[in-house]
Amino acid sequence: MTTARKLDTAHALLDSVDATLNRAIPNLGRLQLERGSWPGDYGGPMFLLPMFVALAWVTKRLPPPPRVARMLIYFTSVQRPDGSIGLHAEATEGSMFTTTLSYVAMRLLGVGRDDARLVRMRAWIHANGSPLGAASWGKFTLCLLGLYDWKGIHPVLPELWLLPKDAPLHPGRLWCHCRQVYLPMAWLYGMKSTAPDAPLLRELRDELYQGTYGSITWEQHRDTVAKADDYRPSKLALKGVNTGQGLFEKLPLKPLRQKAVDECLHHIRYEDSVTNDIDIGPVNAVLNMFVHHFRGAQGAADLERGWYKFDRYYLWDGHDGLKMQGYNNSELWDTAFAVQAIEAAVDSGAVQASAAEPVLAKAYTFIRDNQILSDVPEPEKHYRHPCKGGWPFSDRAHGWPITDCTSEGFKCAVDLEGRFSPEVPVDLLRDSVRLLLSWQNEDGGWATYEKQRGGAWLEQFNPSQVFGDIMVDYSYVECTSAALQALVKAKQRFPGEFELDAAIARGAAFIRGQQRPDGSFEGSWAVCFTYGTWFAVAGLKAAGASNDDPAIRRAVAFLLSKQRPDGSWSEHGNSCRDRRWVEGEAGHVAQTSWALSTLVRGGCDVRQAMDRAAEWLCRRQESDGSWAREPLVGVFNRTCLIAYDNYRHYFPVWALGEWRALASR
Numbered sequence: 133m134t135t136a137r138k139l140d141t142a143h144a145l146l147d148s149v150d151a152t153l154n155r156a157i158p159n160l161g162r163l164q165l166e167r168g169s170w171p172g173d174y175g176g177p178m179f180l181l182p183m184f185v186a187l188a189w190v191t192k193r194l195p196p197p198p199r200v201a202r203m204l205i206y207f208t209s210v211q212r213p214d215g216s217i218g219l220h221a222e223a224t225e226g227s228m229f230t231t232t233l234s235y236v237a238m239r240l241l242g243v244g245r246d247d248a249r250l251v252r253m254r255a256w257i258h259a260n261g262s263p264l265g266a267a268s269w270g271k272f273t274l275c276l277l278g279l280y281d282w283k284g285i286h287p288v289l290p291e292l293w294l295l296p297k298d299a300p301l302h303p304g305r306l307w308c309h310c311r312q313v314y315l316p317m318a319w320l321y322g323m324k325s326t327a328p329d330a331p332l333l334r335e336l337r338d339e340l341y342q343g344t345y346g347s348i349t350w351e352q353h354r355d356t357v358a359k360a361d362d363y364r365p366s367k368l369a370l371k372g373v374n375t376g377q378g379l380f381e382k383l384p385l386k387p388l389r390q391k392a393v394d395e396c397l398h399h400i401r402y403e404d405s406v407t408n409d410i411d412i413g414p415v416n417a418v419l420n421m422f423v424h425h426f427r428g429a430q431g432a433a434d435l436e437r438g439w440y441k442f443d444r445y446y447l448w449d450g451h452d453g454l455k456m457q458g459y460n461n462s463e464l465w466d467t468a469f470a471v472q473a474i475e476a477a478v479d480s481g482a483v484q485a486s487a488a489e490p491v492l493a494k495a496y497t498f499i500r501d502n503q504i505l506s507d508v509p510e511p512e513k514h515y516r517h518p519c520k521g522g523w524p525f526s527d528r529a530h531g532w533p534i535t536d537c538t539s540e541g542f543k544c545a546v547d548l549e550g551r552f553s554p555e556v557p558v559d560l561l562r563d564s565v566r567l568l569l570s571w572q573n574e575d576g577g578w579a580t581y582e583k584q585r586g587g588a589w590l591e592q593f594n595p596s597q598v599f600g601d602i603m604v605d606y607s608y609v610e611c612t613s614a615a616l617q618a619l620v621k622a623k624q625r626f627p628g629e630f631e632l633d634a635a636i637a638r639g640a641a642f643i644r645g646q647q648r649p650d651g652s653f654e655g656s657w658a659v660c661f662t663y664g665t666w667f668a669v670a671g672l673k674a675a676g677a678s679n680d681d682p683a684i685r686r687a688v689a690f691l692l693s694k695q696r697p698d699g700s701w702s703e704h705g706n707s708c709r710d711r712r713w714v715e716g717e718a719g720h721v722a723q724t725s726w727a728l729s730t731l732v733r734g735g736c737d738v739r740q741a742m743d744r745a746a747e748w749l750c751r752r753q754e755s756d757g758s759w760a761r762e763p764l765v766g767v768f769n770r771t772c773l774i775a776y777d778n779y780r781h782y783f784p785v786w787a788l789g790e791w792r793a794l795a796s797r
């Protein structure tokens with residue numbers, strides 16, 4: 133190519149990136165809610181809606197027919213060609229756990245046993261065993277409905293909550309999500325809470341177990357698990373503990389049991405109260421309500437008060453039907469990223485500041501109004517870390533602060549300081565810094581909600597089968613990078629006020645230690661290596677790494693090796709499950725954005741690779757400034773994908789903004 137032609141194409145690309153950004157910002161403005169955040173579908177996990185339906189049926193609160201019809205559309209749209217339902221909406225194989233629960237849910241919603249969808253589901257269940265092979269949370273849910281016998285699951289002892297606080301197996305040491313799921317489970321198990329029998333349940337027992345229900349030797353099936361549900365097979369250590377728990381369960385210790393379930397109930401009601409009944413996540417949102425239902429008249433007010441959360445927060449009517457979401461929403465997280473993306477576009481010179489101002493103003497309001505202002509009452513007694521100054525993933529009403537959400541919220545609050553009023557009070561910014569420092573783990577990294585409280589050895593007792601790494605709150609590359617970026621900002625904002633250098637150095641060392649031999653970093657909360665590498669490089673750069681730092685060079689080389697001929701990147705969701713790069717089917721906008729952004733920040737010297745990525749992102753934009761929906765890109769606990777519906781709207785803006793700043797230099 134002649135120099136003149138090269139210049140022409142370079143200009144053409146700059147023009148096209150500018151046009152793309154100037155369509156994307158108004159699009160973000162259109163999608164923004166009045167309160168300043170961005171709404172989005174947070175579906176994906178397939179065990180949630182069935183659990184909700186089971187609760188609605190047991191409590192006689194089934195939704196009105198048009199809503200039921202939308203739920204059935206959801207089950208229909210995610211049913212796999214072989215008749216099964218996967219662990220998440222886009223799973224490449226069926227799961228006994230979710231297929232059984234979905235089957236039950238559709239029947240409870242009024243679908244007849246001869247319905248073609250159910251016939252296919254049943255055929256899959258029987259061809260792959262029976263509900264005896266469902267993963268433990270599936271069996272547990274079936275127990276609540278009387279569709280599985282309590283004798284057929286390992287005990288979930290409420291007495292564990294009476295152990296001395298320092299005991300290695302005390303639930304207070306567990307990752308808060310795990311703790312908050314097993315808490316209502318312990319109450320429900322302790323009480324063996326089961327819905328009263330009903331004709332429909334008798335039919336279901338027949339259909340699911342092909343008439344054998346009465347003759348099952350339940351105790352023998354505690355460890356029975358279908359192949360597809362056995363991601364983390366039970367370890368010997370767990371088997372030992374389970375045998376011990378089984379013996380304990382046989383002892384006649386009525387007063388102790390009462391004391392233990394009362395203790396559990398105290399913590400359940402506390403969790404409801406500090407989250408405005410939203411609860412930390414979707415599973416305890418449902419299980420806590422089951423508890424209140426089974427408490428009878430005593431729980432009626434709690435159930436009544438908590439019920440509103442489902443319609444308002446957890447149920448989402450999306451493009452593929454009505455589902456239950458994985459959290460009450462993802463608004464703080466989305467807003468913080470949208471702000472940084474828009475800032476990058478403006479800083480690059482492509483977008484007029486005035487075009488972005490109204491969007492940023494509203495977003496700032498949302499970030500300000502959703503910072504957590506106080507600690508929960510008596511935190512230590514309830515195994516809670518302080519909260520004041522933190523930011524949640526969703527909103528203040530939810531109330532649980534998270535390390536990386538606090539970091540992203542803090543970064544935005546500082547970046548936009550002085551531009552909009554009223555402002556985040558400076559003392560609350562200081563509280564965020566203190567909180568971030570208080571969360572740093574001994575290994576130098578940051579976990580999700582709390583400091584790591586138990587050893588990794590606890591993972592041997594993971595009873596879930598379908599999820600990996602749920603027992604303790606480990607340090608993660610993503611959380612650590614976000615915290616580092618925030619602390620570096622804190623250093624500029626509050627010079628000399630905090631001891632930050634050592635924390636930053638230890639955090640950077642943690643990230644370095646996570647690099648794989650191929651130069652990549654594994655992501656834990658989105659798919660997968662493009663995400664982890666994006667965070668890792670951002671963290672190392674913030675901590676002062678130069679572009680010729682070998683860790684950065686190797687990360688960049690890794691990404692270059694994965695670029696597709698069309699300029700994009702694409703990782704299949706199974707990368708997380710298999711813990712290795714699995715190439716996706718088609719270029720992915722969010723992943724391409726993370727990769728492009730990493731190349732720019734990492735000082736990639738292959739300009740052509742970055743230009744092809746930028747060009748690809750521009751080409752993929754729709755005429756209204758949006759990007760089309762793409763495969764699920766969020767993940768948790770290695771196996772379960774979850775939607776981040778707004779990633780496609782702001783990550784390309786961020787990456788193109790950064791590319792533009794570099795290209796016009």
Ligand code: LAN
Pocket residue numbers: 309310313413414415458459465525534536537580599602610611657767768769774
């Ligand atoms: C989330 C959502 C937010 C997410 C980020 C902040 C994006 C991440 O950087 C840190 C981890 C975190 C907080 C996270 C952890 C796992 C959650 C809570 C979820 C993916 C939403 C739903 C999921 C929860 C565990 C689902 C219930 C299932 C269990 C195994 C308990």
